[in-house]
Amino acid sequence: MAKVLMKGNEAIGEAAIRAGCLNYFGYPITPQSEIAEYLSRRMPEVNGMFLQAESEVAASYMIFGASAAGERVFTTSSSPGISLMSEAISYCAAAQCPAVFVNIMRGGPGLGGILPSQGDYFQATKGGGHGDYHLLVMAPNSVQEAVEMVMKAFPLAEKYRNPVIILGDGLIGQMMEPVEFPDHLVSTPSDKSSWATSGMATRKSTQRNLVRSLFLVGNSLEDNNRCLKAKYDQMKKEEIQCADYNIDTDYEALIVSYGTMSRVCRTAIDILKKEGIEVGMIRPQTLFPYPDAIVQKAAWKPSCRVVTSMELSMGQMVEDVERVVQGRRPVTWFGIAGGIVPAPEEIVDEMKRVLHAHQS
Secondary structure, X not given: OOEEEEEHHHHHHHHHHHOOOOEEEEOOOOOXXXXXXXXXXXXXXXXXXEEEOOOHHHHHHHHHHHHHOOOOOEEEEOHHHHHHHHHHHHHHHHHOOOEEEEEEEEEOOOOXXXXXXXXXXXXXXXXXXXXXXXXEEEOOOOHHHHHHHHHHHHHXXXXXXOEEEEEEEHHHHHOEEEEEOOOOOOOOOOOOOOOOOXXXXXXXXXXXXXXXXXXXXXXXXXXXXXXXXXXXXXXXXXXXXXXXXXXXXXXXXXXXXXXXXXHHHHHHHHHHHHOOOOEEEEEEOEEEOOOXXXXXXXXXXXXXXXXXXXXXXXXXXXXXXXXXXXXXXXXXXXEOOOOOOOOHHHHHHHHHHHHHHOOO
């Protein structure tokens, strides 16, 4: 595999093609519009389907329809666009239709701005749309990791017959980094004949497949929700992914951070280490399911005095950190919103302040 220098957005589009996805429906919105632009050229080259819808709402229901027909399909958007897609995402989850959504987050709330943010954590991990459902949420911190997560997302969506969302930020989409792609497709679409509305010509059954999210008879809605919950529980057992840094030391403080912010934190940890201050970090790569046990174990280490959630938001992931730490350690939050990415020195100053405030 040879490395190639690519912009994050373009690499995401190429990764989807190499994962066997030849269907893209979307609508341009900064800072992810280059994905659609790239695929408008690439999809015809691989006999794929590219269609720019009239809105994010329209694109999301095209996704629902194509998925229900058994096609491997995905779309990309940014924060306000994902909000418009949330109804269809809920429908996909309820009807158990696999699909991949990519959110290159921008600042908010409202129209906000086009610079990087992590303000959509609640939207992605706590549902976003209506009803009891979850997405499998993956959070890259580099262009290479974004490529790898996109390629993993399609088989995971099909494994669970559930939408998967890649939660990046504007910087991931806009930066250029060397990336590697496999020389061949890493996966092929699974057999969907048992559920997809693709007709009965290839099936021996005479019963039509029906994809639906409306359940009006008896306890059928309750049964469907319990079926969905069983899948989410299985995700919690099998799909948790995270990385760590400097946790093999007797660190005094633990940082929990993801995405671009975690890269800044890693540099800050190196600076602190040179000053004789040990700080560890847990970086969730899946935000749902969240790495509860891993964060908890790291936070409860005897040498650790305080845990800090570092985010490009006004405090969202910190609620999950507080939940898993269970009051055994003080939990603090440091965040910057509005598209500003802090310098490592700001993280250094914050950790010194936190450690001073929580001296043993």
